[in-house]
Amino acid sequence: MPAAELPALPVTFRPTRTRVVLLTVGAVMFAVITVISLMLETLSPGSRVSFIFTALIFFGVLALLSRPKVVADESGVTVVNLTSRRTLAWAQILRVNLRPGDAWVFLDLSDGTSLPALGIQPGIGKAQAIRDARALRALAETHGTHAENA
CATH class of the missing domain: 1.20.5 (Single alpha-helices involved in coiled-coils or other helix-helix interfaces)
Structure with missing residues (x-):
């Protein structure tokens, strides 16, 4: 993108x-x-x-x-799931994944874990979820570790 x-x-x-x-x-x-x-x-x-x-x-x-959302700003990403909220720096996000059959986006993190981001889910709005996942992936690549290594 x-x-x-x-x-x-x-x-x-x-x-x-x-x-x-x-x-x-x-x-x-x-x-x-x-x-x-x-x-x-x-x-x-x-x-x-x-x-x-x-x-x-x-x-x-x-x-x-209905609470889940993903908020991206200059400092990073805040993932709000059903009962939790986690703020990540852009450098912590290695990859944004939305594979066929996934119920929501997964963020692969620098600590080796994967964080579900329920704010982007293809349930009712599949095309919108794909656009959102691509946009978040592009933001992560632009602001994250890829940008620092370039």
């Missing part, structure tokens, strides 16, 4: 369609369960609160699933 096509930093990669679907389903399900619990006359107040609390937990889980 030529430098002219590199995205401007900072840039955030996230599975937008998946996020929209998850948050929409969560909000609709919360509203439906809440309305049903309020309309059922046979439920006690405690049961109604239990229904609403369950709907809130359901929405919370879907919101947690």
Whole structure:
């Protein structure tokens, strides 16, 4: 990817369609369960609160699933997965991988490990995930160890 096509930093990669679907389903399900619990006359107040609390937990889980993102800036990359956040310097990223069949991008790191980056996933938007992975790979090659060795 030529430098002219590199995205401007900072840039955030996230599975937008998946996020929209998850948050929409969560909000609709919360509203439906809440309305049903309020309309059922046979439920006690405690049961109604239990229904609403369950709907809130359901929405919370879907919101947690919509959290992943990858943020690239001048200093490096921040990978936000379901329950973790890790900030990497560009030099730590050796390779950005999105192989056929992978559920998300993997970052090969200089310490010999691989970090899943759930913010780029081909689930609903395969073409967008491929573009995002290529852009992140180009950024890593431009700002990372390859740039320092050139």
